[in-house]
Amino acid sequence: MQVRLLGWFQTAARDLPWRRERSAWRTWVSELMLQQTTVGTVAPRFEEFLRRFPDARAMAAASEQDVVEAWAGLGYYSRARNLHRAARIVAEKHGGEVPRTWDDVRALPGIGDYTAGAVLSLAHGVRVPCVDGNVRRVLSRLAGRDLDGRELAERAAELVPESAPGKWNEALMELGATVCRPRDPACGACPLAAGCRARIEGSADRLPAPKVRPATVKAKASYAWIERRGRVLLGRRPPGPLGGLWEFPGDRVPRACLAAALRARLGVAARVGARIASARHTITHHRIDAALYAATLRADPRAAGYAELSWIRERDLPALPMTAAARKLSGDRNGSARVWKVIE
Numbered sequence: 001m002q003v004r005l006l007g008w009f010q011t012a013a014r015d016l017p018w019r020r021e022r023s024a025w026r027t028w029v030s031e032l033m034l035q036q037t038t039v040g041t042v043a044p045r046f047e048e049f050l051r052r053f054p055d056a057r058a059m060a061a062a063s064e065q066d067v068v069e070a071w072a073g074l075g076y077y078s079r080a081r082n083l084h085r086a087a088r089i090v091a092e093k094h095g096g097e098v099p100r101t102w103d104d105v106r107a108l109p110g111i112g113d114y115t116a117g118a119v120l121s122l123a124h125g126v127r128v129p130c131v132d133g134n135v136r137r138v139l140s141r142l143a144g145r146d147l148d149g150r151e152l153a154e155r156a157a158e159l160v161p162e163s164a165p166g167k168w169n170e171a172l173m174e175l176g177a178t179v180c181r182p183r184d185p186a187c188g189a190c191p192l193a194a195g196c197r198a199r200i201e202g203s204a205d206r207l208p209a210p211k212v213r214p215a216t217v218k219a220k221a222s223y224a225w226i227e228r229r230g231r232v233l234l235g236r237r238p239p240g241p242l243g244g245l246w247e248f249p250g251d252r253v254p255r256a257c258l259a260a261a262l263r264a265r266l267g268v269a270a271r272v273g274a275r276i277a278s279a280r281h282t283i284t285h286h287r288i289d290a291a292l293y294a295a296t297l298r299a300d301p302r303a304a305g306y307a308e309l310s311w312i313r314e315r316d317l318p319a320l321p322m323t324a325a326a327r328k329l330s331g332d333r334n335g336s337a338r339v340w341k342v343i344e
């Protein structure tokens with residue numbers, strides 16, 4: 001099985017930037033970027049990010065805001081903030097070298113079992129498994145049934161070979177990503193087809209069983225487009241959820257509560273006008289209908305509920321690390337919304 005899969009990987013592996021030159025730092029960064037973000041989005045950004053932060057020491061010397069800004073467009077900014085915290089620990093505690101033991105790697109902020117397995121096996125050649133959604137799917141199908149968490153961990157661990165553990169883990173993930181796809185697996189092109197129970201029993205499309213998802217919770221969010229002399233007001237969120245990211249002033253409230261939210265966030269009374277943009281945004285099982293309203297302030301604002309306020313030129317908005325909702329509302333992503341000029 002190992003020989004067949006590794007032989008297949010040698011010829012079928014995709015040429016991806018993080019595979020051209022291996023190091024623990026490059027592996028770590030690529031794995032973090034690829035969580036919740038597609039290969040197509042990450043690939044063009046990877047080398048640019050690595051030029052800015054070629055190793056943990058370079059990142060440790062930068063500010064969190066620098067790192068978050070370099071991460072702009074990749075989403076889920078908590079990954080960037082954790083990476084920055086972890087880089088500082090690596091610089092201070094490990095002399096700038098990504099550690100080589102499970103306990104040391106796993107202790108770093110933002111690193112779970114999967115990322116620790118990837119960094120240690122792919123970059124350091126440590127014999128540990130690496131179980132992501134692709135591996136879960138492949139191993140469940142090979143076994144012909146759903147494997148629970150413990151069975152999956154045990155099966156994945158016993159399969160990792162002594163030699164080339166990283167290549168094996170990478171090959172298994174690659175097979176899941178390109179051949180043993182969630183729908184319509186290409187069993188005819190699979191190097192493991194001969195021993196695959198799901199293929200023999202015709203159950204591949206049903207395995208693994210989909211996870212039961214919690215019911216969707218719907219919420220409304222309202223934000224204000226406040227313009228002054230060609231610049232628009234944005235607030236940088238305080239530490240906590242989405243901390244450090246910029247957004248149009250507002251909150252997760254319906255329109256009727258926006259004026260009160262602006263008073264709390266900006267410390268002044270506001271007049272809320274017409275809706276000028278809207279966007280739907282989904283975070284895990286929350287579906288948020290966000291709207292942007294033209295608004296005017298009765299006095300100068302202050303950062304009552306934000307870490308900082310800034311008047312930004314509209315053309316500079318795309319370069320700003322913003323919350324996903326603000327990015328959608330500003331219309332430079334997904335095409336789901338656009339901002340109209342406020343005409344007073």
Ligand code: SF4
Pocket residue numbers: 138141142179180181185186187188190191192193194196197198199204
């Ligand atoms: S034979 Fe089909 S179902 Fe089985 S591992 Fe290969 S691609 Fe997946």
